[in-house]
Amino acid sequence: MNHEQPQDNLRESATFDRTTMAEIRRAAETGIYDIRGFGAKRKLPHFDDLLFLGASMSRYPLEGYREACETKVILGTRFAKKPIIIDTPVTIAGMSFGALSANAKEALGRGATAAGTSTTTGDGGMTPEERGQSSKLVYQYLPSRYGMNPDDLRKADAIEIVLGQGAKPGGGGMLLGQKITDRVAGMRTLPKGVDQRSACRHPDWTGPDDLAIKILELREITDWQIPIYIKVGATRTYYDVKLAVKAGADVVVVDGMQGGTAATQEVFIEHVGIPTLAAIPQAVQALQDMGMHRKVQLIVSGGIRNGADVAKCMALGADAVAIGTAALIALGCNHPKYDAEFRQLGSAAGFYDDYHEGKDPTGISTQDPELAKRLDPVEGGRRLANYLRVLTLEAQTLARACGKSNLNNLEPEDLVALTVESAAMAKVPLAGTNWIPGQGY
Amino acid sequence: MPSMNLSKNSVRELNQLLHDQAGELTEPEWDIYESGGQHNVACGLNQQLNVNIHDHVGYFCAGMNQHANITVHGNAGPGVAENMMSGLVRIKGDASSAAGATAHGGLLVIEGNTGARCGISLKGSDIVVQGNVGHMSCFMAQAGTLVVCGDAGEALGDSLYETVIFVKGEVKSLGADCVEKPVRPEHISQLKNLLNRAGVDEDPSAFKRYGSARELYNFKIDNAY
Secondary structure (H helix, E strand, O other), X not given: OXXXXXXXXXXXXXXXXXXXXXXXXXXXXXXXXXXXXXXXXXOOOOHHHEEEOOOOOOOOOOOOOXXXXXXXXXXXXXXXXXXXXXXXXXXXXXXXXXXXXXXXXXXXXXXXXXXXXXXXXXOOEOOHHHHXXXXXXXXXXXXXXXXXXXXXXXXXXXXXXXXXOOOOOXXXXXEOHHHOOHHHHHHHOOOOOOOEEOOOOOOOOOOHHXXXXXXXXXXXXXXXXXXXXXXXXXXXXXXXXXXXXXXXXXXXXXXXXXXXXEEEEHHHHHXXXXXXXXXXXXXXXXXXXXXXXXXXXXXXXXXXXXXXXXXXXXXXXXXXXXXXXXXXXXXXXXXXXXXXXXHHOOOOOOOOOOHHHOOOOOOOOOOOHHXXXXXXXXXXXXXXXXXXXXXXXXXXXXXXXXXXXXXXXXXXXXXXXXXXXXXXXXXXXXXXXXXXXXXXX | OOEEEOOOOOHHHHHHHHHHOOOOOOOXXXXXXXXXXXXOOOOOOEOOOEEEEOOOEOOOOOOOOEOOEEEEOOOEOOOOOOOXXXXXXXXXXXXXXXXXXXXXXXXXXEOOOEOXXXXXXXXXXXXXXXXXEOOOOOOOOOEEEEEEOOOEOOOEOOOOOOOEEEEOOOXXXXXXXXXXXXXXXXXXXXXXXXXXXHOOOOOHHHOEEEEEOOOOOOOOHHHOO
């Protein structure tokens, strides 16, 4: 999108700007809403609006590299006989084979394994490539139940019951016909080429009381061995987290509206859900009010990009985070070396979001075998592992600066906010004041 | 022949014993008493067991069944035989909502009636209901067959993919993209075979056949509203 100012004397409407006008023209020409991937592109209050208060006179810092700063996290300590132990609090979020190529899924598994963390399946089931390369694999249990079978369930290291996703809370998955190859169709029991709009609600339970029984069923089938997560898109987060805990979750995953998707309506991505920053304090408050903070672990996702974001999530009370979009970028998504090909598709490197079309030049969000070959899963895994290590090192650096010998010791007291909005959402003081909006003066 | 009384032993104890048979089959015949509507009875079985439950069961009985032959001599709660992969599940009484939801294989026979959403998101299993089925049955069903010897409720087969539905009685209404289709000799033969497998004595020529019109398979602006 070209937003260069044309002439000094021309004034662009803030309401009907060129992006808005282009969308009106596109709708008028096609008669269909815009479908795209990626996450929310609008500017939202985010982790950049928070700052750490490093140690000085009143706090005692740790040496930034040599002194120990624990990063290990144990997930699923509530009921499971075999909780998941990860070496870094950064996990890989659920993304489907179908949305992604088999090479991309394998690369995610390789990278996560090398970095000592978990990866997650997606809508469409578990592939052998992914299971084979993932030392810790979380198996998603989705409304569609595509590819769901008890053999794979027993192979999983944890189960994640998906109620929603930050990019589209209340919406189901979408995989358009051009990506439904023979293999994808076979795994999902669908005719080849059909637009697959997977269910937005689970087929055999309808509310939190039913969900409690469903969780027990999954525990029975897996003999109470593995943790059960519940994933929600961030909306009414305080109540959703409480209900998830009451239903029996070992781990709650909260995905903010900056979380990515392979495909959904643009209007959904940009207009449903709340920012990750606003969701975390609600989730933590819910856990604290139930006396379950740190007993039921909280994983946060949605727009996490660097170690500062990781550290800020943990300071606000998360036990771990999950990354999706950032992991794909580490693999090569939107890489500038493919700019010419992106432009042939009407996009550009750094802007490409038409994952649903299956033409991704990087070989990541495609089922085209020739394009998929472009992603070497070994090299992709190496890049992801490097990136995960950098996230962890950065988070450790900030934790040590705050005097913490464990990432989990970061706390809201270590943070201030740059804006009134972020202060109100994160429930930390506006920088230079002791004022938290909504909590008096 | 082992038996277990679920008023004295827990469902967890029962399921673990049944699961242990997956490794080495030593006790193929099981009788379960006084389940009293408890949930998750005999779910996750993965062996050629014959399990008779001589009482009512709650939610998700026989969930994700593989290979086992499970008979409930009573009524079943929601989600009976959900996501079944293979084997046979028979309910002598009525079944509640979402019977056979997402089941991939095997045969589910319900000798009474079922509630709403019978066969929802069905993925290849066969379901035979001797009584009636509730509303939204076979919603988004993808593969397999539902046979209804009684009547079907509202919105039968809404958003249907490739599941085939046979109904002998009245259909209150069809859901989006579900249409009546002609019954040809191969369909009579298919239905006759399925009724025989289910042990149900019905005339296959008395049924109507319903399936997807396939108008919603790809986006068309004319279907928007």
